Amino acid sequence: MTMPSKAALDALTEKEKQTLRLIVRGHDAKSVAVTLGLSVHTINERLRDARRKLAVSSSREAARLLLDAETPENLGDTRIGDDGHAAANDVEQAPVDGAGTARRRLPLLIGVMLMTFALGLLALALVPGTTQAPPAATTAPATPAPDAARAFLELVDAGRWDASYARFGAAFRKINSEQVWSEVSQRVRPPLGALVSRTVLSRETIPVPPAGVEMIKFRTRFTVGGDKVETVTLNQEGGDWKVVGVTIE
Numbered sequence: 001m002t003m004p005s006k007a008a009l010d011a012l013t014e015k016e017k018q019t020l021r022l023i024v025r026g027h028d029a030k031s032v033a034v035t036l037g038l039s040v041h042t043i044n045e046r047l048r049d050a051r052r053k054l055a056v057s058s059s060r061e062a063a064r065l066l067l068d069a070e071t072p073e074n075l076g077d078t079r080i081g082d083d084g085h086a087a088a089n090d091v092e093q094a095p096v097d098g099a100g101t102a103r104r105r106l107p108l109l110i111g112v113m114l115m116t117f118a119l120g121l122l123a124l125a126l127v128p129g130t131t132q133a134p135p136a137a138t139t140a141p142a143t144p145a146p147d148a149a150r151a152f153l154e155l156v157d158a159g160r161w162d163a164s165y166a167r168f169g170a171a172f173r174k175i176n177s178e179q180v181w182s183e184v185s186q187r188v189r190p191p192l193g194a195l196v197s198r199t200v201l202s203r204e205t206i207p208v209p210p211a212g213v214e215m216i217k218f219r220t221r222f223t224v225g226g227d228k229v230e231t232v233t234l235n236q237e238g239g240d241w242k243v244v245g246v247t248i249e
Helices: 006-010 012-023 029-034 040-054 061-069 143-156 161-165 171-174 176-188
Strands: 113-118 121-126 196-206 213-222 226-237 240-248
Touching: 006 040, 012 061, 012 143, 029 040, 029 240, 040 061, 143 161, 143 196, 143 213, 143 226, 143 240, 161 176, 171 240, 176 196, 196 226, 213 240
Parallel strands: none
Antiparallel strands: 113 121, 121 240, 196 213, 213 226, 226 240
């Protein structure tokens, strides 16, 4: 496979790279959209632009080209992008936000943590795993999805990383420790300042197997961070709502 020129790779935006890194992990446009809390149309536009810049006809080929360019064998310890948290050394571990420092013998990460600090945008996204999801609950959770999402965010507001970590689904908790969640959260949430207000902006049901997910958006104001849109994505697990994704934009 011919490697693209450095100019072609540099022409990719961070959002396009973010999308390609999820594609190489086995996601399709719909699951990338759910993961990032965006529309499928937006994801398809990113993929189309990336294919054009890399002069390829397949999104997966474009994703593989980016992965090959960012692997430690090609870059050593060079970091790609603004964030050096993610680390990877094989195809399945393609990071969401750059190659990061090379680390050997890491266990296969099914979920990836993403932190992006660019153009004043502060976002935290927890990517749901690619393993088979837990069976859908036989009965609907007693707590409405918006209330479950709000309760999770209130735990994050209070800095209760242990309690908020327990609200994630089993697949995420299996491959991401509480310590990792705590460390990332402390870098993202406290700089926003105290909560001023939080209101539900929208609720959308996404038809993703096995039982679909609920995407709850809040319009939130912080004393330091100002107005943000928080998106919490949940699915049913064990008769309760469990968090599979959260973003702050």
